[in-house]
Amino acid sequence: MLMGKHLLSFLLFALLHVAQGQYAPLVSKDTLSQEEWVKDKYDTMTLEEKIGQLFMVIASSGEDKAAIQKIKGLIKDHNIGGLIFSKGGPMRQAKLTNEYQSLSKIPLLIGMDAEWGLAMRLDSTYAFPWNMTLGAIQDTAIVSRVGNQIGKHANRLGVHINFAPDIDINIDPRNPIIGNRSFGEDRENVALKGIAFMKGMEKARVLSSGKHFPGHGDTYVDSHKSLPKLDFTRQRLDSIELYPYTKLIKEGLSSVMVAHLNVPELEPENKRPSSLSKNIITNVLKNQLNFEGLVFTDALNMKGVSDFANNGITELEAFLAGNDILLMPKDFIKSKETFLKAYQKGLITERRLAYSVKKILMAKFKAGLNEYRPIDTNNLIEDLNSPENDVIYEDAIESAITVIRDKFNLIGIKKLENKKIAYVKFGDGVNAPFLETLNKYAKVTQVNGSDIATLKKKLFDFNLIIIGFHKSNESPWKPYKFSQKELFWLQEISRQRTSNVLLSVFAKPYALSDITAYNDIDGILVAYQNSELAQKKAAEVLFGAIPAKGILPVTVSPEFPVNTSVKTESLLRLGYSTPERVGMSSLKLAKVDQLVQNGLDSLMYPGAQVLIARKGKVIYNKAFGKPTYESENQLTTNNIYDLASLTKILSTLPAVMKMEEDGKIALNDTFKDLIPEYADTEIKDVTVLKALSHYGRLPSWIAFYLETLNDKRRPSPEFYRTNPSDVFSIKVTDRMYLKDSYQDSIYSRIGRQGLKSNRYRYSDVPYY
Numbered sequence: 001m002l003m004g005k006h007l008l009s010f011l012l013f014a015l016l017h018v019a020q021g022q023y024a025p026l027v028s029k030d031t032l033s034q035e036e037w038v039k040d041k042y043d044t045m046t047l048e049e050k051i052g053q054l055f056m057v058i059a060s061s062g063e064d065k066a067a068i069q070k071i072k073g074l075i076k077d078h079n080i081g082g083l084i085f086s087k088g089g090p091m092r093q094a095k096l097t098n099e100y101q102s103l104s105k106i107p108l109l110i111g112m113d114a115e116w117g118l119a120m121r122l123d124s125t126y127a128f129p130w131n132m133t134l135g136a137i138q139d140t141a142i143v144s145r146v147g148n149q150i151g152k153h154a155n156r157l158g159v160h161i162n163f164a165p166d167i168d169i170n171i172d173p174r175n176p177i178i179g180n181r182s183f184g185e186d187r188e189n190v191a192l193k194g195i196a197f198m199k200g201m202e203k204a205r206v207l208s209s210g211k212h213f214p215g216h217g218d219t220y221v222d223s224h225k226s227l228p229k230l231d232f233t234r235q236r237l238d239s240i241e242l243y244p245y246t247k248l249i250k251e252g253l254s255s256v257m258v259a260h261l262n263v264p265e266l267e268p269e270n271k272r273p274s275s276l277s278k279n280i281i282t283n284v285l286k287n288q289l290n291f292e293g294l295v296f297t298d299a300l301n302m303k304g305v306s307d308f309a310n311n312g313i314t315e316l317e318a319f320l321a322g323n324d325i326l327l328m329p330k331d332f333i334k335s336k337e338t339f340l341k342a343y344q345k346g347l348i349t350e351r352r353l354a355y356s357v358k359k360i361l362m363a364k365f366k367a368g369l370n371e372y373r374p375i376d377t378n379n380l381i382e383d384l385n386s387p388e389n390d391v392i393y394e395d396a397i398e399s400a401i402t403v404i405r406d407k408f409n410l411i412g413i414k415k416l417e418n419k420k421i422a423y424v425k426f427g428d429g430v431n432a433p434f435l436e437t438l439n440k441y442a443k444v445t446q447v448n449g450s451d452i453a454t455l456k457k458k459l460f461d462f463n464l465i466i467i468g469f470h471k472s473n474e475s476p477w478k479p480y481k482f483s484q485k486e487l488f489w490l491q492e493i494s495r496q497r498t499s500n501v502l503l504s505v506f507a508k509p510y511a512l513s514d515i516t517a518y519n520d521i522d523g524i525l526v527a528y529q530n531s532e533l534a535q536k537k538a539a540e541v542l543f544g545a546i547p548a549k550g551i552l553p554v555t556v557s558p559e560f561p562v563n564t565s566v567k568t569e570s571l572l573r574l575g576y577s578t579p580e581r582v583g584m585s586s587l588k589l590a591k592v593d594q595l596v597q598n599g600l601d602s603l604m605y606p607g608a609q610v611l612i613a614r615k616g617k618v619i620y621n622k623a624f625g626k627p628t629y630e631s632e633n634q635l636t637t638n639n640i641y642d643l644a645s646l647t648k649i650l651s652t653l654p655a656v657m658k659m660e661e662d663g664k665i666a667l668n669d670t671f672k673d674l675i676p677e678y679a680d681t682e683i684k685d686v687t688v689l690k691a692l693s694h695y696g697r698l699p700s701w702i703a704f705y706l707e708t709l710n711d712k713r714r715p716s717p718e719f720y721r722t723n724p725s726d727v728f729s730i731k732v733t734d735r736m737y738l739k740d741s742y743q744d745s746i747y748s749r750i751g752r753q754g755l756k757s758n759r760y761r762y763s764d765v766p767y768y
């Protein structure tokens with residue numbers, strides 16, 4: 001009988017959290033254990049402890065001792081349910097979290113705003129691309145990887161819920177608070193990217209939160225400062241603002257954060273914020289959209305809601321409207337007193353309290369707090385800043401960079417020998433990574449001028465001008481617009497018909513909206529951000545090392561609407577990356593430094609440059625020592641070398657290595673194995689290994705070319721032609737083709753060689 005009751009309770013528990021076929025976002029895989037844990041915790045809680053669970057209070061690892069003691073008091077004496085951490089540092093936050101958790105009867109639910117990673121709030125942590133950048137990516141798997149890595153970082157720091165993704169549809173370019181935090185203006189794109197990000201993060205066992213319900217994208221007022229108004233019809237709200245929520249809820253969205261918005265179509269009371277609206281939260285979000293996850297208010301200390309009612313009353317109205325967790329109350333003590341009085345008067349029923357508190361406990365179980373362990377601070381900083389971060393960021397930014405105009409197929413830049421390239425910097429952001437990477441492919445000269453006439457005069461001799469518009473990458477809220485002077489200069493430079501102009505924008509794409517005419521700009525590339533990797537990858541796109549694959553996530557002008565995209569192809573030039581991106585290790589490659597230094601210390605050479613590339617990416621490029629022992633100058637990676645005998649290493653050796661890997665040749669194969677005609681020659685038993693290591697006892701070199709010259713020591717017509725044919729197909733250089741049969745003469749002459757003394761003897765001969 002007891003087992004039957006237990007099974008019935010289990011079934012009711014599971015069914016309670018599945019509405020009309022929707023995914024139950026807070027139900028864990030171990031449903032039975034979750035039910036037992038929730039029931040056990042709830043049944044032992046006092047009224048004050050239950051009320052405490054409803055509040056998530058702001059904390060910071062940058063606070064003074066008095067603020068920290070205040071938080072400790074709220075945990076010990078008032079049993080608050082959670083903390084949302086703001087600014088500080090990861091090590092300080094980890095230690096504080098451990099201290100705070102040790103004081104809490106029920107483990108605290110720790111939250112953070114980490115939309116683009118912990119760096120949104122903390123120093124010494126990694127910043128991933130903003131949502132607008134991710135919105136330009138067509139491959140949602142990349143967005144999921146970003147979400148997953150952010151989730152891993154949050155999990156490592158003891159954060160259980162990240163208030164992300166932001167699924168506002170940013171329609172108004174003037175929006176002061178969303179903008180780059182949105183995936184864009186296309187509802188399908190926002191929903192797809194939101195789902196991908198959410199699933200990646202949840203895979204790391206971090207709860208997700210869609211925000212800002214019912215939609216903060218088509219406003220030009222910041223709800224931190226005032227109450228924005230969404231004056232739209234229900235049909236419009238359903239088709240735009242609410243659309244991403246319908247999609248993410250079906251895919252298992254853990255929670256929703258309700259914004260402070262005035263939405264007359266959904267809430268008839270004048271200027272009642274959506275965060276205090278029962279119509280919006282209970283009727284629309286829960287009943288109509290069938291949402292069964294946690295419902296958070298946005299911060300209750302924001303002007304968009306705090307001016308509506310007195311302290312305590314605001315929080316009570318938010319709870320009665322249907323919110324589960326009240327975020328950042330202005331005065332927790334006052335709010336708690338108000339809740340206790342409301343309970344005694346019957347305004348808050350035990351059923352209503354149990355509904356939210358049990359959902360909160362379910363979320364805590366799903367986040368792993370039923371088996372709480374303190375944060376391990378060993379290697380914390382290293383774990384949060386691993387090379388994998390750059391691999392994921394690089395993959396994302398490569399896929400996001402968008403070309404929206406390419407009039408003459410100038411991107412990637414071809415025929416470099418005919419180009420004289422200038423670079424002009426606009427904006428107040430850093431630009432060194434962009435210019436340095438441009439110069440890895442061609443000589444690019446930065447040109448400056450105090451006025452437009454001077455600048456145009458300096459630019460006259462250049463036939464290609466690259467303008468880089470660089471704005472601060474510190475946060476998505478930083479200024480992003482061109483100055484009026486820059487807009488005028490851009491117009492004047494573009495009108496010069498002696499050169500082509502390419503514009504690279506390292507800022508919010510809306511910056512392009514202020515350009516009045518695009519006709520004279522030959523190419524436009526949008527990199528979205530001014531990060532170091534965005535600058536480097538933009539340069540690689542311009543020179544064709546990588547293709548442009550992104551799509552424009554917002555409309556910037558009638559000429560460039562949302563989803564504009566010009567695809568460019570790779571020219572198979574080498575790009576630049578990290579070892580981890582191509583499956584190698586930075587730690588292992590660091591040993592190369594010591595090997596080269598050993599050679600310098602042993603006086604084996606005065607200097608060296610080592611370049612390692614794999615899968616089309618240069619992953620190591622360093623210079624050591626001097627050009628000669630007598631030189632006063634140090635080698636740099638820009639030094640020019642006569643390749644000479646390096647052709648053996650750069651061409652023949654990689655081909656032999658590939659053949660050995662493929663089983664077509666072995667190091668102990670002899671010359672007679674490879675060329676049977678050598679069976680009766682002296683060199684028949686020379687092995688591949690001995691030949692490659694210069695112990696093959698062969699002559700240093702053979703002047704094969706002499707036999708192809710005439711009496712005047714000029715190329716003989718017997719052996720060379722200016723145009724290729726079936727008989728003369730071996731290209732020596734432009735308009736010089738060698739007779740095919742001369743290869744046989746080379747091999748014949750090698751076969752007639754006698755063996756030299758048995759010692760190390762540098763030899764070109766085996767490499768033929």
